[in-house]
Amino acid sequence: MHGGVPPMRNIASLVFSFGLAFLRLAIAAQLGFGHTPMIVGSGILTGAEADVGAANIVTAVVFGYRGFDTLGELSILFAAATAAGLVLGHRRLGAADDPEGGLILRAGADLLFPLLLLVGVYIVIHGHLTPGGGFQGGVILAAAFFVSVIAKPSLRLNHGAISVIEGLAGAAFILIGIWALVEDGSFLKPMLDQGVLGQLVSAGTMPLLSSAVGLKVGSELAGLLAHISESEAGEP
Amino acid sequence: MTWIALVVVVVVLAAAVAVLALDSLIGAVVATSVVSLGVSVLFVVLLAPDVALTEAAVGAGLSGVVLALGLRRLGLWRLEGDRGAAHPLVPTDGGAAGHARGGAADA
Numbered sequence: 001m002h003g004g005v006p007p008m009r010n011i012a013s014l015v016f017s018f019g020l021a022f023l024r025l026a027i028a029a030q031l032g033f034g035h036t037p038m039i040v041g042s043g044i045l046t047g048a049e050a051d052v053g054a055a056n057i058v059t060a061v062v063f064g065y066r067g068f069d070t071l072g073e074l075s076i077l078f079a080a081a082t083a084a085g086l087v088l089g090h091r092r093l094g095a096a097d098d099p100e101g102g103l104i105l106r107a108g109a110d111l112l113f114p115l116l117l118l119v120g121v122y123i124v125i126h127g128h129l130t131p132g133g134g135f136q137g138g139v140i141l142a143a144a145f146f147v148s149v150i151a152k153p154s155l156r157l158n159h160g161a162i163s164v165i166e167g168l169a170g171a172a173f174i175l176i177g178i179w180a181l182v183e184d185g186s187f188l189k190p191m192l193d194q195g196v197l198g199q200l201v202s203a204g205t206m207p208l209l210s211s212a213v214g215l216k217v218g219s220e221l222a223g224l225l226a227h228i229s230e231s232e233a234g235e236p
Numbered sequence: 237m238t239w240i241a242l243v244v245v246v247v248v249l250a251a252a253v254a255v256l257a258l259d260s261l262i263g264a265v266v267a268t269s270v271v272s273l274g275v276s277v278l279f280v281v282l283l284a285p286d287v288a289l290t291e292a293a294v295g296a297g298l299s300g301v302v303l304a305l306g307l308r309r310l311g312l313w314r315l316e317g318d319r320g321a322a323h324p325l326v327p328t329d330g331g332a333a334g335h336a337r338g339g340a341a342d343a
Binding site: 058140 | 285305
């Protein structure tokens with residue numbers, strides 16, 4: 001392996017890892033695998049269909065039962081992206097003249113961009129029906145845009161438009177929550193008609209929340225990745 | 237099912253060891269992505285598709301890209317044709333990259 005690390009430090013780390021693994025195994029052996037000691041899960045399983053009307057119960061928890069936590073996650077993402085933007089500094093002036101990717105990257109980006117876009121939008125919109133939701137689809141959308149940017153750096157990402165989309169999507173999420181607060185008394189309570197379970201238009205405001213989160217996360221991460229690849233190299 | 241999980245666990249452990257053992261920094265980043273990919277397959281085997289989607293998208297995709305971009309910014313990895321401008325951390329030839337890694341491991 002690489003030289004330079006004293007062997008005693010390696011051995012100590014190894015002993016520590018084994019000890020930690022043994023401790024966790026000893027604790028986990030006492031809990032039955034797959035049987036949680038908490039009863040909230042089974043309560044949500046029985047009640048989610050009637051309460052929220054979503055077929056995907058994980059999304060029902062993320063956007064319905066624990067919608068406020070999702071707002072906290074969005075704030076964390078926003079804070080991280082803002083901090084990264086502050087730390088990274090200005091964009092290099094010659095960033096558009098960066099070398100294009102190799103043949104595989106360019107051909108792959110041309111093929112993958114529409115596919116990733118479609119898959120990302122599908123996962124975001126069907127968040128309440130199939131596994132997925134706003135976050136997963138948003139990350140795939142960010143990857144779609146970033147692959148084409150890194151394959152051809154001359155197609156510069158419009159950072160102004162990215163910021164506008166991100167801001168509007170985040171504001172839409174909060175506005176839907178405030179509307180639920182005004183109408184029904186609870187912030188981010190699932191509103192609108194629940195519809196038929198399993199239809200695309202069902203589960204009330206959940207597809208709207210999911211789309212807002214997907215747009216926000218996608219634009220945020222795409223802007224962040226483009227910023228990293230375009231930023232100037234600072235002093236060490 | 238247990239055979240699939242067993243094979244995936246072996247692959248994950250091998251990739252994790254490869255992260256430490258590989259000399260090439262970008263190879264270590266790829267091995268990190270392989271670990272995340274294997275873990276996401278394990279999540280599917282354990283019947284948690286949402287978690288698996290998130291882990292695959294973020295761990296295998298995004299985090300590998302962020303690491304590679306960080307390496308590129310530090311000058312420890314170059315795309316073909318990157319104009320090799322004088323960056324204080326950049327070694328002047330490809331062979332010195334291993335020394336840079338060994339030096340970084342010391343600190």
